[in-house]
Amino acid sequence: MACDIAGSAGRGEQRLQEIRRVLRSALFDALRVADLDARDFAFADTGDGCRLVAPAALPKAGLLFPLLPELCSRIREHNRHAGADTQLRVRAAVHAGEIRLDPDGTVSGSPFEALARLLDSAPLRHATLAGTGGTPLAAILSHHFYEETVGHGHEGLEADAFTAADVRVKEYAARAWLWYPGSPVGPQVGTGRDSGPGEQPAPPEPRTVEQVVRATGNGTVFAVHRGDQHIRHNDRD
Numbered sequence: 001m002a003c004d005i006a007g008s009a010g011r012g013e014q015r016l017q018e019i020r021r022v023l024r025s026a027l028f029d030a031l032r033v034a035d036l037d038a039r040d041f042a043f044a045d046t047g048d049g050c051r052l053v054a055p056a057a058l059p060k061a062g063l064l065f066p067l068l069p070e071l072c073s074r075i076r077e078h079n080r081h082a083g084a085d086t087q088l089r090v091r092a093a094v095h096a097g098e099i100r101l102d103p104d105g106t107v108s109g110s111p112f113e114a115l116a117r118l119l120d121s122a123p124l125r126h127a128t129l130a131g132t133g134g135t136p137l138a139a140i141l142s143h144h145f146y147e148e149t150v151g152h153g154h155e156g157l158e159a160d161a162f163t164a165a166d167v168r169v170k171e172y173a174a175r176a177w178l179w180y181p182g183s184p185v186g187p188q189v190g191t192g193r194d195s196g197p198g199e200q201p202a203p204p205e206p207r208t209v210e211q212v213v214r215a216t217g218n219g220t221v222f223a224v225h226r227g228d229q230h231i232r233h234n235d236r237d
Helices: 013-033 067-081 110-119 122-127 143-149
Strands: 002-005 042-045 049-053 090-094 137-142 163-169 172-179
Touching: 002 013, 002 110, 013 049, 013 067, 067 090, 067 137, 090 110, 090 122, 110 137, 110 163, 110 172, 122 137, 122 163, 122 172, 137 143, 143 172
Parallel strands: 090 137
Antiparallel strands: 002 049, 002 090, 042 049, 137 172, 163 172
């Protein structure tokens, strides 16, 4: 799981450091409320985001509910009191697979490549623009992660809270699943370019079964984002 702050560039060093602290604090608070011990995760700072590697024994559903709604709630609360230059919109991507953990604590493996592509995808970038002023957190799940968590009776993980999207970034092409406040509405299809905090998002298009988009592939960042609600139909913000 990874997190990235959308539109972080151009804010200046002091504001960048502030929003980085806000994201990390919100994430660790959300882990605590979700009854997850941050010490069990391998944490990496990615500059304007972060990455969490969960222990293999952790059930996959634990990385979705209530963690992501709790994270979104904290970001939303920060934004209520923050100026435009320190508000956050966060992208999140979640994937699972076998990785290598070296003795020095570093991790590597092909799942990180897929995670990076999901994070950089146009569907996720456009999902952060949903609603008035954008959404605090938008998340994308790989199809593998979706199949093993959603629709199996886990609380907050009803299938109708997710929107299918086809991700194509560089050599990566796969089905993925979006969740964000205001779902189910599919994101606008566009260039995948990030907007700054002051830009007005385009209104979302009606939900579709399939959306084919092409991302620019600029940058490789791990990110995670989630909405501030319980992932359930008719109960979203």
